[in-house]
Amino acid sequence: MSLLKSRETILALAILALLAAIASRFPGFVAPRNLARVLTDTSPLILLALGQMAVILTKCIDLSVAANLALCGMVAALMNGAGVPLPLILLAVVLLGAALGAVNGLLVWRLGIPSIVVTLGTMTIYRGSIFLMTGGAWINAHQMSDAFKAFPRTVVLGLPVMAWIGLAGIAAMALLLTRTPLGRAFHAVGGNPHAAVYTGISVGRTQCAAFVLSGALAGLTGYLWVARYAVAYVDIAAGFELDVVAACVIGGIAIAGGAGTVAGAVMGALFLGIIKNALPVVGISPFWQMAISGSAILLAIAFNAASRRDPGRIILKQAEHRT
Amino acid sequence: MTTAINGRHIPDRLTSPAARALKSWEALLLVVAIAIFILNALASPYFLDPWNLSDASFNFTEKAMIAFAMAMLIVAGEIDLSVGAIIALASTVMGLAMTAGASTPVLVLLGLGTGLLCGAFNGLLVAGFGLPSIVVTIGTMSLFRGVSYIVLGDGAFTGYPESFAWFGQGYVFWVVTVELVIFALAALVFGILLHRTSFGRMVYAIGNNATAARFSGIRVERIRFVLFLLTGLMSGIAAICLTSRLGSTRPSIAAGFELEVVTIVVLGGVSILGGSGSVPGVVLAALVMGLVTFGLGLLNVPGIVMSIVTGALLISVIALPRLWAMARRR
Numbered sequence: 303m304s305l306l307k308s309r310e311t312i313l314a315l316a317i318l319a320l321l322a323a324i325a326s327r328f329p330g331f332v333a334p335r336n337l338a339r340v341l342t343d344t345s346p347l348i349l350l351a352l353g354q355m356a357v358i359l360t361k362c363i364d365l366s367v368a369a370n371l372a373l374c375g376m377v378a379a380l381m382n383g384a385g386v387p388l389p390l391i392l393l394a395v396v397l398l399g400a401a402l403g404a405v406n407g408l409l410v411w412r413l414g415i416p417s418i419v420v421t422l423g424t425m426t427i428y429r430g431s432i433f434l435m436t437g438g439a440w441i442n443a444h445q446m447s448d449a450f451k452a453f454p455r456t457v458v459l460g461l462p463v464m465a466w467i468g469l470a471g472i473a474a475m476a477l478l479l480t481r482t483p484l485g486r487a488f489h490a491v492g493g494n495p496h497a498a499v500y501t502g503i504s505v506g507r508t509q510c511a512a513f514v515l516s517g518a519l520a521g522l523t524g525y526l527w528v529a530r531y532a533v534a535y536v537d538i539a540a541g542f543e544l545d546v547v548a549a550c551v552i553g554g555i556a557i558a559g560g561a562g563t564v565a566g567a568v569m570g571a572l573f574l575g576i577i578k579n580a581l582p583v584v585g586i587s588p589f590w591q592m593a594i595s596g597s598a599i600l601l602a603i604a605f606n607a608a609s610r611r612d613p614g615r616i617i618l619k620q621a622e623h624r625t
Numbered sequence: 626m627t628t629a630i631n632g633r634h635i636p637d638r639l640t641s642p643a644a645r646a647l648k649s650w651e652a653l654l655l656v657v658a659i660a661i662f663i664l665n666a667l668a669s670p671y672f673l674d675p676w677n678l679s680d681a682s683f684n685f686t687e688k689a690m691i692a693f694a695m696a697m698l699i700v701a702g703e704i705d706l707s708v709g710a711i712i713a714l715a716s717t718v719m720g721l722a723m724t725a726g727a728s729t730p731v732l733v734l735l736g737l738g739t740g741l742l743c744g745a746f747n748g749l750l751v752a753g754f755g756l757p758s759i760v761v762t763i764g765t766m767s768l769f770r771g772v773s774y775i776v777l778g779d780g781a782f783t784g785y786p787e788s789f790a791w792f793g794q795g796y797v798f799w800v801v802t803v804e805l806v807i808f809a810l811a812a813l814v815f816g817i818l819l820h821r822t823s824f825g826r827m828v829y830a831i832g833n834n835a836t837a838a839r840f841s842g843i844r845v846e847r848i849r850f851v852l853f854l855l856t857g858l859m860s861g862i863a864a865i866c867l868t869s870r871l872g873s874t875r876p877s878i879a880a881g882f883e884l885e886v887v888t889i890v891v892l893g894g895v896s897i898l899g900g901s902g903s904v905p906g907v908v909l910a911a912l913v914m915g916l917v918t919f920g921l922g923l924l925n926v927p928g929i930v931m932s933i934v935t936g937a938l939l940i941s942v943i944a945l946p947r948l949w950a951m952a953r954r955r
Contacts, residue, residue: 363759409940413947416897418704418759422884423940430933438929536929544767547760557760589778593771599764603756 309554309606313569317576324580331583338461344575345468346371346523348568350542351549352475353516355567358550359488360509361495361559362410362417367520368542369428370402374524376432379441379534382450391450392525399521400514402428407510407517417509425543432536443532454530464526471519476564488512492559548595549574552602574598650894654909658916665920672923679800681922683793683870685889685915686804687863688882689907692889693815694856696907699890700819701852702832702899703758705747708860709882710769715739715864717773720782720874729788736865737858743769744857748850766883773876782874793870804866808911811859816904828852832899881932888939889914897943914938 325332350367357364374395381391402424409420443451454464461469479485487508490498495505528534553570555562574595581588646652665672672678691708698705718739719732727735743765750761795803819825830838831845839845863882868874893910895902914935921931 409944413944413951415940415943415947419887419891419897419943420940422887423936426881426884426932426936427940430929430936433927433929434933438927544763547763548767551760551764557757587775587778589774590771592767592774596764596767596769596771599760599767600750603760603764604750604754607754607756 310563310565310569313552313554313566313573317569317573320573320576320580324576324584328583331580338465340575340579341468341572342462342465343579344571345464346527346539347542347545347549347571347575348468349471349519349523349526350516350546351553351567351571352471352564353519354546354550355553355555355562355564356475356479356488356512357417357509357516358555358557359492359559359562360505360512361492362509362512363421363547363557364403364406364513364516365418365421365543365547366402366406366425366428367516367546368539369425370399370517370520371524371527371542372536372538372540373402373428373432374399374521375528375538376435376441376524376534376536378450378525379446379528380435382446383441388449388453392522395521395525396518397521399524400518403513403515403517403520404510407513410513411506411510414506417513429536429540436536438536441528441534446529446532451529451532454526464530467522467526472564472568479564484508484511489560492556492561494560545574545595548599551599551606554602554606556606557603570602651903651906651909654893654906654913658909658913661913661916661920665916665923668920669923672920675800678919679796679802679805681915681919682802682805682808684918684922685911686802686808687866687870688885688889688914689808689911690811690863690866691856691859691882691886692893692907692911693811693904694852694859695886696890696893696895696902696904697815697819697825697828698852698856699887699895699897700832700899700902701828701849702835703751703849703852704762704887705758705853705856706762706883706887707743707747707766707769708856708863708886709879710766710773711740711743711857711860712864712867712879712882713773713876714743714769715861716868716874716878717776717782717876719785719864719868721776723782723785723789729786732785732789733792733865736868737861740857740859740861740864741854742857743860744854745850747857748853751853752846752849770876773878777874777876783872785869785872789869790872791869793866793868804870807862807866811862812904812908819904824848824851829900832901884932884939885914885935888935891939892942 321332330336350371354364354367377398378391378395381394382388386394406417406420406424409415409424410417454462454467456463458466479488487498487503490501490503491505491508498505498508527539531538549570550562550567551557551570552573553562553566553568555567555570577594577598578591581590581594695705695708715736719736722732722735747758747762747765750756750765751758792803797803797806819828827838827843827848830841830843831848835845864879867879871878889910890902890907891897892913893902893907895906917934917938918931921934
């Protein structure tokens with residue numbers, strides 16, 4: 303009964319229904335090869351949604367992830383142009399992403415500025431920095447080394463590296479959230495900050511850690527994105543932060559913090575990824591994508607709110623009993 | 626002379642109103658605005674030209690109109706991130722009507738009506754169903770602009786009637802633009818509404834403690850709904866001005882407006898946590914933002930660099946007072 307009622311089960315059923323509906327007209331869409339392609343294509347969204355989930359669990363929001371991704375992607379492309387070997391580039395983008403996340407986290411932790419204000423601000427600052435670095439120039443495929451472009455596409459055990467990184471991210475995040483003190487702290491801080499303080503958890507530090515995690519994942523995704531699409535410019539992944547938040551909201555991560563699972567975030571991302579990949583197959587203009595994800599966000603929050611509605615408060619208990 | 630109760634010092638005399646006004650955020654903003662004005666005048670010989678200044682006012686008038694309504698919304702502890710998307714949708718509706726041959730008055734009514742409907746939709750979801758406004762308006766932001774994309778794709782509506790151009794390109798007298806007059810009227814109306822009516826007091830009460838406000842008989846949900854309605858209406862008015870000024874509609878119109886509107890509001894001294902702020906502060910903040918962008922424009926600074934300045938301004942305006950307080954405590 304509780305399994306049937308859980309949000310994850312319902313979302314899984316919704317995804318299966320969606321796949322069945324598409325498959326009834328276009329059976330090719332659910333062929334294993336194509337599903338693997340959808341997974342690969344959705345990996346960036348999954349990685350960012352995992353990071354965003356940690357941030358949302360702690361009652362914050364990170365709107366700067368897409369700008370962080372774009373900045374780290376550009377840095378990766380520039381380093382590649384300077385002849386830096388790939389392992390060093392990977393290390394550098396993860397560290398840079400984490401550092402950008404730490405800027406958000408420190409402003410939230412040390413100065414107590416609401417995260418939405420901080421990340422709205424850093425969003426424009428990070429993206430603007432790309433312009434300052436490059437003067438608005440594009441870095442195109444022919445300016446990137448073959449090894450740089452090939453890594454995310456290299457097929458290992460039937461799946462591209464990009465999909466494997468997505469899967470590794472899911473596994474690592476699941477371990478982190480359910481098996482480590484930091485994972486418990488994310489939930490505790492969002493569930494009840496005051497109680498968290500009394501159990502010896504620093505709210506600000508935990509929030510900062512979530513931002514660093516989100517930033518590091520955005521940095522890594524920045525490289526994957528630039529290498530896969532083989533182009534880097536100021537506006538890559540513009541507006542992607544909305545998709546990321548949408549994936550979390552659809553996945554049942556409570557925006558008020560403290561509740562949410564890795565499975566939910568991943569399925570939220572897959573839901574959007576399947577829709578995005580199915581639209582051209584079904585023959586609907588890709589311009590529908592934005593309105594559909596907007597509607598999905600609204601439906602998901604309405605649904606989440608309905609399932610945990612406060613039954614209301616009885617002010618006079620005695621009067622209630624007398625009647 | 627102060628009395629210490631439980632370690633808290635309570636002064637036995639309030640500081641005089643004049644002293645408080647001098648130390649207020651608004652006074653600081655005024656000084657900043659004057660300083661930027663003088664700096665601009667020194668930096669560029671083209672700054673002190675009435676026509677240039679009048680042109681420059683377009684930098685902030687449309688955003689500031691929305692900022693007044695947004696300020697009330699944020700004072701009440703809510704936020705609306707869909708304002709840019711409402712402009713896109715209202716502009717698209719007007720464009721559709723224009724291609725169907727609608728006259729200017731009909732276009733204006735449709736712009737206002739779309740804004741009101743979008744605001745009502747946000748308000749219904751937030752106040753009616755009790756959903757958090759941040760996610761609701763992130764959702765409607767995608768939805769409203771998404772509908773524009775469905776209608777327009779990568780196309781555009783152009784060829785608005787000549788009489789429609791009055792709103793964004795017309796002058797009331799000499800260098801005073803129509804938009805500037807709408808901006809001033811909006812400032813007056815929202816100033817009175819927030820600071821001189823019981824509705825305004827209730828908005829503050831909700832922002833400080835919504836539960837207490839409910840228990841003291843304020844219809845919290847209804848007021849929240851009205852505030853979203855007002856924000857939608859002002860976005861509709863801004864959509865008319867912007868569409869008229871540009872003379873065309875693309876689905877990417879007014880992209881990123883929400884950031885700049887929130888920046889103006891926060892720069893104006895409105896607490897992002899709700900409960901405090903003033904309309905004069907927002908007016909001054911709009912002027913400061915307008916002067917900064919105009920000054921940078923005269924110095925040939927590209928738009929994306931200006932957006933860095935906007936973002937840095939947003940963070941530092943909140944961070945500096947807190948850093949100052951932390952330094953004084955040491």
